[in-house]
Amino acid sequence: xxxxxxxxxxxxxxxxxxxxxxxxxxxxxxxxxxxxxxxxxxxxxxxxxxxxxxxxxxxxxxxxxxxxxxxxxxxxxxxxxxxxxxxxxxxxxxxxxxxxxxxxxxxxxxxxxxxxxxxxxxxxxxxxxxxxxxxxxxxxxxxxxxxxxxxxxxxxxxxxxxxxxxxxxxxxxxxxxxxxxxxxxxxxxxxxxxxxxxxxxxxxxxxxxxxxxxxxxxxxxxxxxxxxxxxxxxxxxxxxxxxxxxxxxxxxxxxxxxxxxxxxxxxxxxxxxxxxxxxxxxxxxxxxxxxxxxxxxxxxxxxxxxxxxxxxxxxxxxxxxxxxxxxxxxxxxxxxxxxxxxxxxxxxxxxxxxxxxxxxxxxxxxxxxxxxxxxxxxxxxx
Numbered sequence: 001x002x003x004x005x006x007x008x009x010x011x012x013x014x015x016x017x018x019x020x021x022x023x024x025x026x027x028x029x030x031x032x033x034x035x036x037x038x039x040x041x042x043x044x045x046x047x048x049x050x051x052x053x054x055x056x057x058x059x060x061x062x063x064x065x066x067x068x069x070x071x072x073x074x075x076x077x078x079x080x081x082x083x084x085x086x087x088x089x090x091x092x093x094x095x096x097x098x099x100x101x102x103x104x105x106x107x108x109x110x111x112x113x114x115x116x117x118x119x120x121x122x123x124x125x126x127x128x129x130x131x132x133x134x135x136x137x138x139x140x141x142x143x144x145x146x147x148x149x150x151x152x153x154x155x156x157x158x159x160x161x162x163x164x165x166x167x168x169x170x171x172x173x174x175x176x177x178x179x180x181x182x183x184x185x186x187x188x189x190x191x192x193x194x195x196x197x198x199x200x201x202x203x204x205x206x207x208x209x210x211x212x213x214x215x216x217x218x219x220x221x222x223x224x225x226x227x228x229x230x231x232x233x234x235x236x237x238x239x240x241x242x243x244x245x246x247x248x249x250x251x252x253x254x255x256x257x258x259x260x261x262x263x264x265x266x267x268x269x270x271x272x273x274x275x276x277x278x279x280x281x282x283x284x285x286x287x288x289x290x291x292x293x294x295x296x297x298x299x300x301x302x303x304x305x306x307x308x309x310x311x312x313x314x315x316x317x318x319x320x321x322x323x324x325x326x327x328x329x330x331x332x333x334x335x336x337x338x339x340x341x342x343x344x345x346x347x348x349x350x351x352x353x354x355x356x357x358x359x360x361x362x363x364x365x366x367x368x369x370x371x372x373x374x375x376x377x378x379x380x381x382x
Contacts, residue, residue, distance in 0.1 A: 014086055015076045018093065020068065026098045027064050031056060046199065053197075054173035071100055078102065088112050094250045097277040104281065111284075114243040117372075121244045124348050124367050128223055128315045129251035162198050165191045169198040221313035221342070222258035223248055225273075226301055228320035230265040230292040236371040237350040238288050241319045244348065245280070248317075249273055258311075260304060265290035268300035292324040298331050305338060313342035321351040326358040335362060 034056050035049055043049055079089050092108040093100075115121045125131075170178075174196050178187045187196075225248065227241050245261065252259035252274055259273040263283065273280050297318075305311045326332075339345060347363045349356055350371060360366060 012076055015079060015089070016072060018090060019071050019075060022093070022098050023064065023068050023071070027060070030060070050171045050173060050197075053171070054176060057173055058176075075100060084109065091246050091250045094253055095246050095277055095280065108246070108281075111239055111243045112246055114240055115247060118240060118243075118369055120367055120369050121240070121247065124244060124317070124346070125247040125251060127365055128248060128317050128346055129255065130220060130315065131251065163195050164198050165194045165196050166198050171197045171199065173197065220255065220257055221311050221315065222260055223252055224260045224262065224301060224304060224311075224314050224316045226262045226264060226297050226316065226318045226320075228265070228292055228297075228318075228322075229263045229286075229288045229290070230323075231289045232292070232321050232323050233288040233350070237321060240350055240369065240371060241348075242284050244319065245273070249277070249280075262297060262300050262304070264293060264297035264300065266293055266296075268293075268296045270300055270304055292320070294324045294327050295331065298327055298335065302331075302334060302338070305343065312338075314344075316343055316345050318345070318347045320347075320349065322347075322349050322353045322356040322359060323351075325355055332362065339364070 031053060035053055038049060038052050043052065078084075079086075088109060091112045092105050095108055096104055174187065225245055227245070229238070233241070249259055251257075260270060261273050261280070261283075262268055262270050265288070271279055271283075301316060305314055305316075335345065344364045345362060346365045347359065347367070349366070349368045352370070356368075
């Protein structure tokens with residue numbers, strides 16, 4: 001039987017790094033959620049917030065460490081024993097939301113593996129995720145800017161909490177971590193990666209600087225996926241669509257971008273995939289059914305984009321067999337307006353439909369995927 005210590009070093013390092021990073025991020029998110037909750041309860045004093053944070057970390061960190069130790073001793077041997085490719089594991093693990101379960105993993109894994117059978121899915125994911133954008137540079141140079149200088153002689157003007165590696169502005173919880181023998185390694189890691197929690201002072205002096213900097217040419221908005229869940233998408237089409245969504249989730253987590261899913265048939269439903277990964281798992285258990293309403297889908301997308309100023313530069317992906325007619329002209333005019341404002345519209349057609357020709361002029365990019373159906377010979381059918 002494969003043991004933890006006998007795993008290949010490269011695979012072991014990759015798995016350990018992924019598991020540790022994701023669990024650390026999940027714990028950090030939980031701490032931040034706790035602080036936001038206390039602020040909603042009326043706690044505003046930075047020192048009191050730091051004490052509450054320290055209490056929360058002290059109470060929950062040992063349990064988190066036990067979970068990490070358990071995963072490091074269980075997951076790598078399982079991955080090696082079952083010959084799971086790293087990216088296949090990483091995508092399945094991302095959807096599971098750092099909650100390891102072999103039953104869920106083996107249910108997700110074949111869906112992710114469809115990307116090998118249909119590599120066009122990776123092309124779609126790279127374009128929608130704006131990985132190696134071929135349409136122009138992601139960044140442009142600027143000739144001037146500003147730098148910050150902190151005045152440590154006046155630390156009485158605490159304004160909030162930030163992150164960095166300034167040892168003179170550490171929160172009490174970080175000092176306690178540094179003094180603890182068992183947690184000193186964690187402190188060193190957070191110091192090296194500039195992720196120590198520090199006080200933020202008002203005495204930030206702006207100093208003009210004439211130097212070359214870089215700035216993003218275009219802000220990345222959310223990825224919004226509109227998936228057709230009508231009856232004609234049952235079977236291979238819906239599994240192929242699920243595989244693409246899982247890949248987009250992995251990209252969204254790496255880029256810290258929102259990933260929003262609109263499922264549509266007779267009616268449209270919307271949910272945040274990053275924030276509700278378990279909801280996506282539940283949704284993937286359901287079977288497609290009903291008719292298709294393209295009008296309802298576009299209206300839901302317009303409402304979503306209009307609900308947040310950051311969503312103006314969204315990457316909108318339609319996944320469907322497109323066995324439904326083009327929507328009315330007023331919606332198309334609104335769609336063109338959004339595209340003029342920075343929204344990009346992509347489409348993946350799974351299967352065949354003559355109606356797609358009416359939609360083609362409105363897509364920034366379009367892909368067509370013909371899937372294979374495994375037919376059971378008549379002489380072994382029941």
